[in-house]
Amino acid sequence: MFPYLRLGPFLLQMPLLALVIGFWIGATFIEREAARLGLNKEKINNLIGYGLVGGILGARLVYAAQYASVYLANPLGLFSLSTSTFSPVGGFVIGIAAAALYGYRQKLPLRQTLDALTPGLSFFMIAIGASHLLSGNAYGAPSRVPWAMYLWSDYRHPSQLYEIFLALVIFTVVLPKMIPANAPGARFVQFVALIAVARVFLEAFRGDSILWLDGYRAAQVMGLVVLIGCMVLLRQWERTGQHESILK
Amino acid sequence: MTWALVLGMIWTVTSRVSSTQPQAQPGAVAKEGFSAPDFTLDLLGGGKVTLSDLRGKVVLVNFWTSWCPPCRLEMPAIEKTYRSYKELGFVVIGLNLTAQDSERAVAEFVKEIGVTFPIALDRDNEVGNLYRNTALPTSFFIDRNGVIRSVIVGGPMSEALIQSKVEELLREGE
Numbered sequence: 001m002f003p004y005l006r007l008g009p010f011l012l013q014m015p016l017l018a019l020v021i022g023f024w025i026g027a028t029f030i031e032r033e034a035a036r037l038g039l040n041k042e043k044i045n046n047l048i049g050y051g052l053v054g055g056i057l058g059a060r061l062v063y064a065a066q067y068a069s070v071y072l073a074n075p076l077g078l079f080s081l082s083t084s085t086f087s088p089v090g091g092f093v094i095g096i097a098a099a100a101l102y103g104y105r106q107k108l109p110l111r112q113t114l115d116a117l118t119p120g121l122s123f124f125m126i127a128i129g130a131s132h133l134l135s136g137n138a139y140g141a142p143s144r145v146p147w148a149m150y151l152w153s154d155y156r157h158p159s160q161l162y163e164i165f166l167a168l169v170i171f172t173v174v175l176p177k178m179i180p181a182n183a184p185g186a187r188f189v190q191f192v193a194l195i196a197v198a199r200v201f202l203e204a205f206r207g208d209s210i211l212w213l214d215g216y217r218a219a220q221v222m223g224l225v226v227l228i229g230c231m232v233l234l235r236q237w238e239r240t241g242q243h244e245s246i247l248k
Numbered sequence: 249m250t251w252a253l254v255l256g257m258i259w260t261v262t263s264r265v266s267s268t269q270p271q272a273q274p275g276a277v278a279k280e281g282f283s284a285p286d287f288t289l290d291l292l293g294g295g296k297v298t299l300s301d302l303r304g305k306v307v308l309v310n311f312w313t314s315w316c317p318p319c320r321l322e323m324p325a326i327e328k329t330y331r332s333y334k335e336l337g338f339v340v341i342g343l344n345l346t347a348q349d350s351e352r353a354v355a356e357f358v359k360e361i362g363v364t365f366p367i368a369l370d371r372d373n374e375v376g377n378l379y380r381n382t383a384l385p386t387s388f389f390i391d392r393n394g395v396i397r398s399v400i401v402g403g404p405m406s407e408a409l410i411q412s413k414v415e416e417l418l419r420e421g422e
Contacts, residue, residue: 003401004382004383004401006382006383011383011401011402013401063412064408066412067408067411067412067415067416070408070411070412070415071408071412073408074406074407074408074411076406076408077406077407077408077409077412078408080406080408080409082400082405082406082409084398084400084409084413085406085408085409085412136279152275152277152279152282153275153276153277154275193249193252197252197256200256200259200260201256201259203263204259204263208281209265211265214264215264215265215266216260216264217260217263217264217265220256220259220260220263221260223256224253224256224257224260227249227252227253227256228253230249231249231250231253234249
């Protein structure tokens with residue numbers, strides 16, 4: 001765990017740095033893939049930019065909307081550099097909406113565009129794991145396994161290392177093999193399915209899971225729902241003859 | 249992919265947390281989601297404060313020193329928020345790292361700003377170590393159950409940030 005690096009009067013947030021580096025390297029993978037798929041690189045870059053800016057603005061505005069009276073009285077608070085006044089869900093939804101709107105207006109082919117984004121997103125998943133490792137967030141459940149690490153006053157599953165390992169496996173081993181050239185969009189859907197499977201598996205080792213009724217872990221249930229959604233979509237494409245079977 | 253779904257379902261059921269076994273058993277650690285480590289400190293001007301005595305209230309523990317510029321900058325916003333919300337059950341402990349400061353400078357600064365919330369004096373840096381304080385200012389927002397819900401490292405915090413965090417925790421008790 002290495003959450004901060006002091007540089008004179010400045011405090012560098014290492015988890016945030018990991019995300020920024022992950023985003024930057026991920027964007028280069030996306031650019032390369034876009035070129036390989038014959039997409040307009042500039043438009044894909046703009047799409048990422050719109051998504052990023054929309055995400056940041058959306059995260060702050062949705063958070064401010066939740067405390068409207070506070071922000072109406074102190075509007076300058078909207079420009080705070082603190083990441084603790086962001087709504088992650090709001091940022092995610094508005095970021096995707098902004099990117100989708102740009103893609104629609106620029107007539108970018110949806111499935112090919114999603115395929116082009118896949119390697120970059122996959123790399124970004126590694127960065128998210130690294131960010132968790134640096135911050136000590138997404139920590140593991142107490143455990144006495146020989147490889148347990150001491151964190152937050154207990155020996156715990158190194159859940160962040162598991163997360164990085166699986167993300168690396170998906171990025172370096174699985175992803176390069178998923179190139180169904182005759183099935184635009186399938187690569188992205190398969191990637192989402194893989195992430196969902198990884199989440200279902202990894203969540204069992206987490207010590208900070210949100211629990212739903214009867215002790216079910218919310219992330220696992222959501223992961224299964226996403227997996228089923230991916231399977232339905234791929235099955236539908238298969239039935240309509242849009243690509244060869246990739247479900248087997 | 250079907251096998252992954254079946255295995256995933258089995259794994260989800262077998263790894264669920266039974267109702268008799270809490271998913272996490274947070275000890276007292278200076279981290280979001282854990283109980284705030286308890287402490288008792290002398291107050292500037294006399295008296296003592298014990299964190300656990302404030303259970304049932306929303307508490308902001310703000311680590312600061314008088315020589316730290318962002319600490320000084322955010323203090324008026326903290327004071328303003330304290331005055332606005334104290335009747336609703338909000339308490340601030342201005343936790344001065346006195347081992348790195350001087351009580352005289354602390355008293356002068358508190359008077360200059362017109363701080364009305366309690367200023368606790370950590371003369372041996374015991375609480376600073378307990379909370380693994382590595383940067384100034386650092387603020388811990390603690391809910392009515394004594395659980396740390398948000399940690400802000402660095403500053404200055406904006407008034408909107410402080411108020412939104414306090415409002416969020418106060419709403420939970422309604």
